[in-house]
Amino acid sequence: AQSVTQPDIHITVSEGASLELRCNYSYGATPYLFWYVQSPGQGLQLLLKYFSGDTLVQGIKGFEAEFKRSQSSFNLRKPSVHWSDAAEYFCAVVPFSGGYNKLIFGAGTRLAVHP
Amino acid sequence: EAQVTQNPRYLITVTGKKLTVTCSQNMNHEYMSWYRQDPGLGLRQIYYSMNVEVTDKGDVPEGYKVSRKEKRNFPLILESPSPNQTSLYFCASSWTVRETQYFGPGTRLLVL
Numbered sequence: 001a002q003s004v005t006q007p008d009i010h011i012t013v014s015e016g017a018s019l020e021l022r023c024n025y026s027y028g029a030t031p032y033l034f035w036y037v038q039s040p041g042q043g044l045q046l047l048l049k050y051f052s053g054d055t056l057v058q059g060i061k062g063f064e065a066e067f068k069r070s071q072s073s074f075n076l077r078k079p080s081v082h083w084s085d086a087a088e089y090f091c092a093v094v095p096f097s098g099g100y101n102k103l104i105f106g107a108g109t110r111l112a113v114h115p
Numbered sequence: 116e117a118q119v120t121q122n123p124r125y126l127i128t129v130t131g132k133k134l135t136v137t138c139s140q141n142m143n144h145e146y147m148s149w150y151r152q153d154p155g156l157g158l159r160q161i162y163y164s165m166n167v168e169v170t171d172k173g174d175v176p177e178g179y180k181v182s183r184k185e186k187r188n189f190p191l192i193l194e195s196p197s198p199n200q201t202s203l204y205f206c207a208s209s210w211t212v213r214e215t216q217y218f219g220p221g222t223r224l225l226v227l
């Protein structure tokens with residue numbers, strides 16, 4: 001079945017440590033790929049997106065993501081986490097097929113940051 | 116300021132009492148959509164609209180209705196709410212589904 005998987009429900013890191021959040025998708029063709037962040041009590045904000053081209057994508061707030069076609073993955077990374085990064089992170093895709101107009105989200109990864 | 120607004124932000128109602136959650140955007144976006152967020156399930160799309168008068172079902176449309184009579188407004192209607200519709204609802208807008216989605220602040224609904 002077509003899906004978006006975020007294997008980690010909760011992740012805890014120490015402030016200043018590096019971070020990697022995983023995202024895998026199962027669609028025939030490479031979909032349009034997104035990462036959104038939801039801070040506590042807030043709506044969602046786009047961190048970055050990938051459509052084509054360079055497989056390493058830079059986003060806001062110091063985040064980056066790498067697309068790996070062979071692994072059907074689009075993992076989010078940050079070299080040094082700040083306490084303000086504590087939030088829930090969602091990977092999302094728009095499947096690349098004619099006429100497909102839905103945005104499909106993963107279940108999310110909740111990030112806690114220890115001081 | 117570019118924004119998506121939703122009203123009300125919080126709503127407690129009883130089973131079967133019709134309700135409407137409004138959504139409005141001021142960015143002249145063509146694409147609008149509604150999502151519900153439930154713990155462990157992420158966001159699931161309820162309905163979307165590619166432009167005025169064109170709407171289609173998302174992944175969880177049962178029990179919901181929408182209308183898109185004007186570009187800026189996309190209300191979500193629950194004709195006969197049930198407890199399983201207790202959730203956090205988000206409206207979003209964008210130029211197309213492949214562009215950045217701009218989300219409203221959310222509406223927390225409790226159906227007793």
